[in-house]
Amino acid sequence: MSAGHAGQSGQVDPHKLWNESTRILEQTGVPSPQHDARAILEFVIGKPPYMWPDSISEDEAGRIQQLVSKRKQRIPLQHVLGRMWFLGMELKAQPGVFSVRPETEVLAEWAIQSLAKLQESKSSGKPETLRVLENSLGKADPLRVLDLCTGAGPLALSIARADWEVEVVAVELSDVAAQVAADNAKALGLPVKVVQADALVVVPEWVESYDLVVSNPPYVPPRELEPELEHDPAQALWGGGEDGLDFIRELLPVAYEYLKPGGWLGVEHDDTQGVATVELAREVGFVESYTLQDLNLRDRFLIARKA
Ligand SMILES: C[S@@+](CC[C@H](N)C(=O)[O-])C[C@H]1O[C@@H](n2cnc3c(N)ncnc32)[C@H](O)[C@@H]1O
Structure with a gap:
């Protein structure tokens, strides 16, 4: 220069x-x-x-x-700056941790709207005075949300920021990413519990405990990557198998176990995987499965409900 x-x-x-x-x-x-x-x-x-x-x-x-x-x-901008942004939140970014993508904001917004509806239907039967009293005594039964494969925590953190009683647990396999998610929660003052664990192994105490499960898991099918993606950890990208769906195939039954009856699931996927993920969800037992599109009208998210 x-x-x-x-x-x-x-x-x-x-x-x-x-x-x-x-x-x-x-x-x-x-x-x-x-x-x-x-x-x-x-x-x-x-x-x-x-x-x-x-x-x-x-x-x-x-x-x-x-x-x-x-x-x-071609070092990603997030690594160049050491920070990244998600729905207006500033997050720590570093090599070894997946960089958040703007399309995931669509999933976060869907989750926040779904929780608002769940909250509304939960409190609609209760008189206002009882709700206020429960809230002030900290006795309101919070909605419970699980973010599987949280990375730096964007989904969990944006949900925890919503202004109703919600308890958010975030699971991440990589110790580096789990630490960054915990650092981000602390810096933003948000009460997200980060658990370093394998999201594909069922935790018995969590069975039928969650109102909502969200995940942006590894799902990339075998293909050539643009240079920036090579800076994301391989563990965060490749879904496995010819269609890239091996990880999601294992994740769906686990998420099903964790959901309460009537609970909702939202999972990000590749734009080639819409039809297949809806079918996989049906096979696991989910109902009302459909594909949500991103802002570029690409099929990017599986939405499904446990009956
Ligand atoms: C595509 S990244 C998404 C991260 C974050 N949810 C986001 O939207 O930015 C997938 C994440 O899944 C994590 N991961 C991979 N295998 C996992 C497993 N078996 N259990 C938990 N997390 C896993 C990776 O380390 C990575 O952080």
Whole structure:
């Protein structure tokens, strides 16, 4: 990167640096060069573009150039910045932990809406005064949610943030990811219990205990990966088998065990797996199975209910 944008006093115009950084990222095939360059500048300057000063220091410019050159090597933006965002929450990101994806926000929103409906139907029979009293005495029976394969915790954390009584448990096999999920919960002040365990092994005490189970598990079928995905742990990606569905095949019966009758399941999957996952859910005994699409209208989530 040239120093051609340095001003007379050795200071640098951030808008020129943004343009130059965008060009560099574009040339190396980064999919959203302007966005990523802006995110890096925003991160270092600590302000959005409309608040940028006319000039920044050479130290700041040097830091930006370092981060741009990391991104140029196709290191994911989340690892370059050491943080990522999910439904407005800032989360810690680091190598060895799956980077959250925006499409998973659709599953989180579905879960939050489903819980709102469950909460409504639970409290509809009770007089308002009794509900207020129960809440103030901490005696309200909370809705219980399980997030299997939580990674850095985005689903569990966004659900725990909802403003009704909810108890959230998050299960993750990787000790590094489980620690990051726990760190994220602590930093956000959210009461999520993180359990480091294999989500495919049934915990007897949890059977028929949950109102809602969500999961964004490993599901990628065998195929060539775009460079950024190579930075996610293999354990987080590959679903196993020719169709990538081996993990989900094992997960569905486990989730079924954990749900209370009437409880709901939401599982993210590849856009080639919609029909197959609905069929798998039916075979396990779920009812009302259907496929939910992401914002690009791709089949991405299995939704099902335990009768
Ligand atoms: C696709 S990532 C999703 C992470 C997170 N739910 C999200 O949406 O960002 C899948 C996660 O499942 C975890 N995982 C893989 N096998 C597992 C198992 N048997 N039990 C629990 N977690 C597992 C991986 O370590 C990884 O964090």
